[in-house]
Amino acid sequence: MELTRRDLLKGAAALGAAATVPLTAGGLAVAQTTQKKELVTAQAGDISKFDPHFSTSSNDIRVSFNLFDNLTSRHPDGKLYPGLATEWKLDDQTTWRFKLRQGVKFHNGDAFTSADAKFSIERTYDPAAKTMVATVFSTIDKIEAPDPFTLVVTTKKPDPLLPARLAFYGGQIVPKKYVESVGNDTFNAKPVGTGPVRFGSWVKDDKAVLEANPDYWGGKIEVDRWTMRPIPETAPRIAALLKGEVDIITQLPPDQGERVAGNATTRVAGALYAGLYVLGVNSKRPPLDNPLVKQALSLAIDREAIVKELWRGRGIVPNGPVAKGDNHYDASLPPLAYNPAEAKERLKKAGYKNEEIFIETTVAYVAQDKAMAEAIAAMWKDIGVNVKVEVVEYSVRAQKNREKSFKGMWWSDPTSTLGDPDGMMWRLLSPGGPMDYWRDARWDELGSAARFSVDEKFRAGAYKEMSKIFLEQLPWLPVIQPYEDYGLQKYVEFAPNPNQQFEVRRFNLKLRRA
């Protein structure tokens, strides 16, 4: 790997300011075409589960969101479109009525009806089913299916984001009859959905083969067959693309972009990630319980340098806890500041006595995590912080995450599941949430009120005030909102989805034909 990296550095130097050139623009000059009827894609890890309610891992949902349909669908443009539901409206503050698509069949021939929709959503939070998405629909009180093509969902309190929740994980519709008759394990091994591809075969760690669903209601996809291959190492994954063995690769690291963009037959497409890369903070543990210390740490991070040097410009500096592109993102806030002098001042004011501050970093849990941790540690040492970087395995991270036992800071990549702060900062930082290490009475009150309000003006005000409190108390240290880059053959027309959904439906994936 050393060799390719060095090659690349040379290449990058030659290209000069290439990082600032939009990488997606290069493709059109040499228009390329293909007659291929098979799409081959490669991602960095294998699929672990096909049952959509038992995984939220990005390697799994790239496939499962195409095997299954949701009632609503979030396209790469960030907007909600009809899926298996054709229309939806509020009957009253807590009652949503969905009109379902008629004539849709599951891959095994069973007709899709409201019974399947009711079963699927109830399955997510059924304690006996023990799914991985049990908390997604916690606002739902009851679901009724008055006729085969109507679904009425009653929420406990007003839930303005229900249609958005239904578009993401947990919301995939599975066939009631089939799941009940074969059981969860067989369903996972031979999944059946309504999506644009149907399950063909899967050889673990080798490839998954998906066949086009010829009768798909949204139109048959561009190809007859889609093969998803796991290629864990970056260099071979890129080599497979450059050689034309695969059509699309995911997880293209920022320092490899020039290599793909500089090749005659390939290009780079990226989407600004719908979320942030943050250092989670255990705010219960001194000295991190002191907001002044956290402010100092934040001020000492030169995020511009991280974006420029480690990410080759493929990211932006966040300005708060709301990701750019989300509802209620406040464009008037300045990017998080870098001011080492002020940082030193605040450390002094905080009475910091050289206590150890830990970063428990992972390696490649999020892109560039270890490199960023080391860079940040160096910046903190410069202002006199006694920082220790420790490397932990994924499984150790998972355990610490569950037990809430991180010693100081750790990498996290909060995804905005709903295109709204409720699906990101409130989902993760609320009382009892997965990152509950910090409490503020006013913040909690606002978050709860905003969740259950259908008044967008009120919600805007609440998130504005919550952002202000967040920036004073810093329960996370936001570091970067990165681009997620893909490498593509030039004949592939494909728009990446900011939320890691990998959309192969007809509206989003085309192969340019001769």
Next chain:
Amino acid sequence: MRGFVPFLGHRLFRALIALWLVSTVVFVVMRLSGDPVPLLLPPDAPHSEIMRVRRELGLDKPLPVQYVIFLSNLAHGDFGRSIHFREPAFNVVRGYLAATLELGLTAFLLAALIAVPIGLFSAMRRNTLVDHAAMGLALIGQSAPTFFLGILFILLLSLKADLFPTSGRGDWRNLVLPALTLGAFTMASIARLTRSAVLEVLGADYIRTARAKGVAEMWVVAKHTLKNAAIPIVTITGLQFGTLLGGAVVTETVFSWPGIGRLAVQSIYNRDYAVVQCTVFLAALMFVVINFFVDLIYGVLDPRIRAG
């Protein structure tokens, strides 16, 4: 063939002890590595749920009890159930075993078939350009890290020269680069050892005698030299199979080859006890079987060994 049966019995007994020790070490180490249950459940699962899953998996029992159950199941050929894949561990591993055997045996044969002639040739042409070139290559093969060689091969032989696919499992063309990568270290070791073993034999009195009585050079090499140099070569070849299995982890990752090396590493991360135990046991079994045959070949090559 007097004494051959006790010789066999003794070797077999030692092989069983080795397998038992390996299984025990893996059992203990996996349990030291931590609890798999937190990785199986969503982050907000309640404590009662964690305890229920622990009970279901038998992880609530004391360690000695778990160990006895493990050994008795093992004796019945039952490796337990994979907690990650939710099927019998052996079924999971079996799916990967063919790929590893295909790659491992090809690398092994490739290494032996290329390395022995090179070592022999180097020895016969000692201190010539051919010898220096061959041993220089061997030095590179022995010292270059596997992932480096693998990626180098991909860049040069696949991407630039367009001779082979970059990665994945398929026909024989897919096999060449990973087998070369995996076999490189073994090849180098065998070549170097062959050279020194042959050199040692070439200086022996019986070779001089053979030449003196006018035996053709080809026969001197084939009959007198190779057979006598064979013991250390066979030994290192057998032992190198272990190195090969170790190297498979990296090679399989670089070439996205669906073998047990990769499975073992992922299963360690998942703390999938049963799969790790099954993989390591089968790998140890392969190693033991190969070395058992090495021992048998000793007996054939040198009657003094089976007598002693």
